[in-house]
Amino acid sequence: MDTIKIGNFLRKLRKDKQLTQEQLAEQLNVSRRTISRWETGSNLPDLDLLIELSDFYQIELIDMLNGQTQCDREESIEESYKKIAQYTAEEKKVTLQAYHVLFVIGCLIFSVYFIMEWIHFDNSPIVDFIEGFCLGGSFGLLVLGAIVTSSKWKNICSFFQSNPK
Known part of the structure; x- marks a missing residue:
């Protein structure tokens, strides 16, 4: 699993929603530093937070794990x-x-x-x-x-x- 690719994807999703790291951290009840770690790929969210993020961004969970949207991939x-x-x-x-x-x-x-x-x-x-x-x-x-x-x-x-x- 490519944590840096996932982190970059999470950063892109956040910026597409025009949110700062602090605003997203408040939404998810985590610290801004936690968001930063996710986006740099040094750490990934727990599965329950990934599910919450996929609901928040309205994308599939598997897209979060792949670090790209469905239209960018072909996968069973x-x-x-x-x-x-x-x-x-x-x-x-x-x-x-x-x-x-x-x-x-x-x-x-x-x-x-x-x-x-x-x-x-x-x-x-x-x-x-x-x-x-x-x-x-x-x-x-x-x-x-x-x-x-x-x-x-x-x-x-x-x-x-x-x-x-």
Whole structure:
């Protein structure tokens, strides 16, 4: 999938509607910087935002994924579905990679806690703090990993993107 081609197409669609990045960001409840990332091809919108964009611009979703309108291409419906499935698979892959990183870090922190308990350090306040931090941190990362892999993660991300500091 050519992210730069898609980004250029998104920029063209926005300019055809005579919108600034800020105006489009307000329409979609995302930040202006997010729109900029889409248009430069460094990042692509989630599938739900792509669907919202295709409705907003009144074009087919597959045209968004191709980075061109239907009159510019000849493609079967089967190939269109394959592209949409590929886009969804890429989104899932990114989420799964984030979960793996969180899981590994959580396991490492829990290992430190387990080793400290096994060695039986003196119960000084510093050792108690480190053990508590390791146990709480590993549990927190486990919970965060569960949130990242749930459907609520996108809602949380879009909330923070639409409410910049």
